[in-house]
Amino acid sequence: MIPLVDLHAQYLGIKNEIDKAVQDCISQSHFIKGEAVSRFENAFAEYVGSKHCVGCGNGTDALEIILKSLGIGPGDEVIVPALSWISTAESVNNVGAEPVFADVKLNTYTIDPEKLEKLISRRTKAIIPVHLYGLPAEMDEIMSFSAKHKLFVVEDCAQAHGAVYKGKKIGTFGIASAFSFFPTKNLGAYGDAGAIITDDIDISQKARKIANHGQLLTKHIHDLTGRNSRLDTIQAAVLEVKLKHLDKWNGDRIRLAKQYMLRLKELDNYSLPFIPSERTHVFHLFAVRLERREDLISVFNKNGIGWSVHYPTPLPHLGAYKYKNHNYGDFPVAEKICKEIISLPLFPELTEDQLNIICDTIIENN
Numbered sequence: 001m002i003p004l005v006d007l008h009a010q011y012l013g014i015k016n017e018i019d020k021a022v023q024d025c026i027s028q029s030h031f032i033k034g035e036a037v038s039r040f041e042n043a044f045a046e047y048v049g050s051k052h053c054v055g056c057g058n059g060t061d062a063l064e065i066i067l068k069s070l071g072i073g074p075g076d077e078v079i080v081p082a083l084s085w086i087s088t089a090e091s092v093n094n095v096g097a098e099p100v101f102a103d104v105k106l107n108t109y110t111i112d113p114e115k116l117e118k119l120i121s122r123r124t125k126a127i128i129p130v131h132l133y134g135l136p137a138e139m140d141e142i143m144s145f146s147a148k149h150k151l152f153v154v155e156d157c158a159q160a161h162g163a164v165y166k167g168k169k170i171g172t173f174g175i176a177s178a179f180s181f182f183p184t185k186n187l188g189a190y191g192d193a194g195a196i197i198t199d200d201i202d203i204s205q206k207a208r209k210i211a212n213h214g215q216l217l218t219k220h221i222h223d224l225t226g227r228n229s230r231l232d233t234i235q236a237a238v239l240e241v242k243l244k245h246l247d248k249w250n251g252d253r254i255r256l257a258k259q260y261m262l263r264l265k266e267l268d269n270y271s272l273p274f275i276p277s278e279r280t281h282v283f284h285l286f287a288v289r290l291e292r293r294e295d296l297i298s299v300f301n302k303n304g305i306g307w308s309v310h311y312p313t314p315l316p317h318l319g320a321y322k323y324k325n326h327n328y329g330d331f332p333v334a335e336k337i338c339k340e341i342i343s344l345p346l347f348p349e350l351t352e353d354q355l356n357i358i359c360d361t362i363i364e365n366n
């Protein structure tokens, strides 16, 4: 069996550090707002290259809390890509605003700047580009479009910790950025966790209040109604350990992705990941496209090779968005990608032997 992702292999590589960090938390027994939380927040803000980091419960909450901190709510619209995990759009609904879907580009899978102009209305307040699969979105075009229309840019960085666009880490372009530390992410906790990154002190303070029942520094002073979405101390301790390894792990992902591309480049029925110049793709996923995806799935199933489809349905065609009355044909690129995309096993501990077995299996059965 070659799994899609092997979190246990990663744990074995850092077992001593993790066990000690978790044991220290338990010994100190400050399970909420323990020291590891602010230590990790500071380290992660520094890693991304931003002034403030506010830990929270998960990446979906990070998006929602940012939107709420920006005052986005009922009557407002937020442009989101038609291809993403549902959180990107769901967070907009959850603050009472309306997601407006934009199609994506066929080569990068990220939001298509050329499709944005026609989506603008008087209600449009923000755009959420997603750095999908680990590749930075077209930030120059998105930033100038947003400046022209006075929109907030909120980056969804859930899949791209450490990715770089023109020399700058993603997460530093928008007014604020959301990170997920779901266990399988490039930087993953041992449960749910997330963070908000921003250079804006007001947004960071408002976000911290919202994530902590509207309290900031003083207990029982609630300036606004918030929620309970704090970064757990044990998760922060795990993330603090793992952050030190992130660049090495991203390097391993990139090395393995290059090897995949070298081995599969002769297969002309496969569309391999495209990396535009001046962007570092951190390969959260190694996603390829092929018309006869079902054939590959049965080969993988027969040979014990893991796979997954990210994602089988464009967001506007999910049942949750039926109320918007979109038809097939409205998002032709996202629709095509959803029919053809498949993620191959990729994680830093994948061995070259395993990668070669996967490639041999693909080539022999093509």
Ligand SMILES: Cc1ncc(COP(=O)(O)O)c(C=O)c1O
Binding pocket: 058, 059, 060, 061, 084, 085, 087, 088, 130, 156, 158, 159, 179, 180, 181, 182, 192, 193, 194
């Ligand atoms: C693109 C994207 N946005 C947001 C999220 C939400 O993160 P979480 O699962 O931590 O809520 C995810 C996680 O799966 C994601 O992939």
